[in-house]
Structure formats: structure tokens, C-alpha cells
Amino acid sequence: MTTEFLLEAKGLTHEYARAGQPPLQVLDGLDLRVREGEIAAVIGPSGSGKSTLLNILADLDKPTSGEVHVGGGRGVAYMPQRDLLFPWRTIEDNAILGLEVAGVKKRAAREQVAPLFEEFGLSGFEYAYPAQLSGGMRQRAALLRTVAMDRPVLLLDEPFGALDSLTRTQMQLWLAETWQRHGWTIVLVTHDIREAVFLADSVHVLGPRPARVTRRFEIDLPRPRNAGTFALPEFALHERELLDALLNVTA
């Protein structure tokens, strides 16, 4: 693996065995390279194998062929679509779940995550239960749990997909701003063109099944990105370009 990329997936192929039928090929030689500190969006029509790709990157499933390398060899920190905060744990104890699983003692883990609450807009809610939080706060808590795992790459599966439009935009603005300070390496799986253009440095368009990356766009919009970014003419151009690519894919 070249040191240039923090995450590198090469020639991923995946087939599901089916009874009495030829195997269903879902991925066909998919390549994905993500540099350190890059936000790479993966976008594609539904049924294009996004969830299979997620499972392979999160090491929940093995590819039929091909390989995935993650720098540091510690794997990615996976944030599923639904927040999946455990209702019986306080926000603080939800946040340390990954550290606890990794064998860190509860007390040490709590100390480790404490400084993040302020930045995630959750200070004062350390001891609240998930049921007491709004949708946007729950999603930030889920992201905090993901970041707290302290793994080199964050794998986010439609992180704001379930939120209402205004809350989603607020979360995108907040993530862009927070990323600016941390420089996380992120793989962002989404079906939202606007979200992909606003947040990402590169957008990877998946083709129909069996999927591979059919197009790759560099989004060279200036950083830091903020509400003004939405009004840039280049923003609209990128959106249009991406829409065309996706319409071509599904046609």
C-alpha cells in the first residue's frame, strides 16, 4: 500500500450465493482511495451495492475478491444510518461504547470523551438518556461515539438521512465547521447530491449492479465551507454535473 492513501480498496468484488440460481454479483472490481484528511463521498442509485460496500469497509463482511487496507491497521469507525444509541445508557456511556469494547476502563474512557461534548453541542447532556434528546442531538451523539473510537477513518452511512431538511442542513454546516478543526478522514455514503458536493473533497459515483466506481469528481470548492458555499456558482455547477452523472447511471 502506498502511504499516500489512508484507506485503499482495490478490485472489490462481491457475490451472494442464491439457491437454485447463479450467484448475485453486487460489486465488480470496485476501487476506492481516500487520502488522509479527505472527505470522500460515495453516491449511487438505490440497490447499487452501497450497503455491501459499507459492510466490507466496516469489516462485517469479506469481499469475494479484492482487498481493503486501512492505515494503522485498526479498521474504520462505523456510524450506521440509524443512531442506535442504547436507550438504557446515558449519552456519556453511549459515547464510550467503542472504547469499552476496545478494553478501555469506564473511568478512563469517560475522561477521554469528556472534552468532545462541548464541541458536539452536547455539554450538559452527558447524563441524559437518548429519549430526552432531539433528532439532531442524537445524531451528533452517534457521531461522537464514532469519533471517540479513535480510529483513523470514519465511515458514515447517510448520517443525516433521517433528519428533517432544516436540521439536516444545520448538521452539514456543523460537520463542515468541526471537520475544519479535526481534519478527520471520512468516507461518507449518501444519496443526497447537495450533501455530497457541500461536504466532500471527492465524490465517487457507483454504477448500477454489479457496481464499480463509474465516475469520480473532485470538488475543489474553497475551505472552510459555510452557508455561503451553497450560493457559489461553482456549487451549482458541481451539483449539475453530479446529477447528470447519476441520471446517466440510472437511465
Next chain:
Amino acid sequence: MTLGRLIRMLWPPVLLAAVLIAGWQLAAGYAIKNPEVLPTPSQVVSAGWGQRRAIAHNAWPTLRETELGFAFSFVLAWVLATAMDFSPAARRAVYPLLVASQTVPIIAIAPLFVVMFGFGIGPKILLVALATFFPLAASLAAGFANADADADRLMRSMGASRWRIFWTMRVPGALPFFFTGLRVAITYAIGGAIFAEYAGAESGLGIYLQQMQQVFRTDLVFATVAVIAIGSIALFALTYLLERWLTPWRKHERAGREVVR
């Protein structure tokens, strides 16, 4: 729960019970007029109070059988439900037998247990366990099975072992189900112990009931039944206390999404 809410919750059943007891008092006192057939509530209370030492003396063994039998049932339910959760083969093997155990009529099996195990506490423990075991194990198994598959994936992506997932995710998630089963089971527990004593024992409320029936002390039969009912209700209430203590997050869920922002 505030005192005000408690009172609001309790007054309808208390009022209904008062009306029923008043009706009973009138019917027994003015229509039937035969305490061997139906004593008045006041006769029941005074007879029960007069025999409080004998009733208490017999209540202790019954309580002890209930406790031990229920504890045995509790442990067995957790062991079997856990085994069923870890192994589909165990689930297929155990679950039908679990259901079958529920169809065994306790009335029929209680005398057999006495023949097999004697008059000691052993057969009583087994009968209480038999009466209470199914709702405990079944609710727990349902709670485990209800665990979120996505939460399981999340924990596996973190590198969690099967045991870690079980303790961290499946057990807490199953608790609300378990408490529902616990409430059903606990109402069977004292009844199970009484049945077991009917079949043969040296002392206990079951034996006392039998003796009083034989000498037509209907008032003391009623007094004993009242003690059993109060005991069962107390155990039932205890499950709510236990639930509030062990699942503190549930009150926020019941309160609905109290959105703070």
C-alpha cells in the same frame, strides 16, 4: 411517582373494593345470616385478627416455599433463555418442552411430587418453579430475540465478542420484556405454593385453609384468602419498584420525546 399520582391511580380500585365489601356485608348480614356459608367482612376481619398468630405461623413456610421456588425458577429461566439465545439448536430443542411444561396440570402433579419427594420443602419448590417458570423464560427469550440486528452489526464493527454483545446490548434490551413476564409469573407463585401444600405438608397456609374448611370456619378461610391476596399484590407491587430501579431510562421513554431543543 408522586404521592398525588399514586392517589389518583389508587382511588378507583379502592372505591370499587369498598362498594363490593359493603354489598357483601349487607348480603351476608341481612340475607344469608349463616356465617358457615358466608361470613360478613367484619366477622372475617375479627376472626382473622383473633387467629393472627396461627395465620402468621402458617404464612412463613408458604412464603419461604414461594421465595425459594421463585428463585429457582428465576435462575433456570435465565440459564435456559441464555442457552436458547446462543444456540438455535438449543432453542429448537428446549422451546417445545417449555410449552409442554405449561400444559402439565399442577393439581395432577402435586400429589405425585409428594409421593416422589416426600412432605419436605423440595416438592413445593419444584411446583412453584413449574407454575412460574414459563412466563419468565418465554418473556426473556422474546426479549433477547427482539434485539436490534443493526445494533449487533454496530457492536461487531467495534470488534465486540458474542458475550460482550450479549451483556452490553441483549440483556439490557430484554429487561422490559422480562419484567412483563415477571409480573405474570409472580402472581402464580403463592398460588403454586398453596397447591403444593394441599397435596401434603406439615404446615403452611394451604394446610391451614384445608383444616379450617374441615371444621367449617368459613370466616378463617376468607381471612387466609385475604392474607394470600395481600401477599400476592405486595409481590406484584415489588416488581414495579424493581423495574424502576433497574430500568431507570424507561420513565423518559414513557414520558415521550421531551424535546429539549
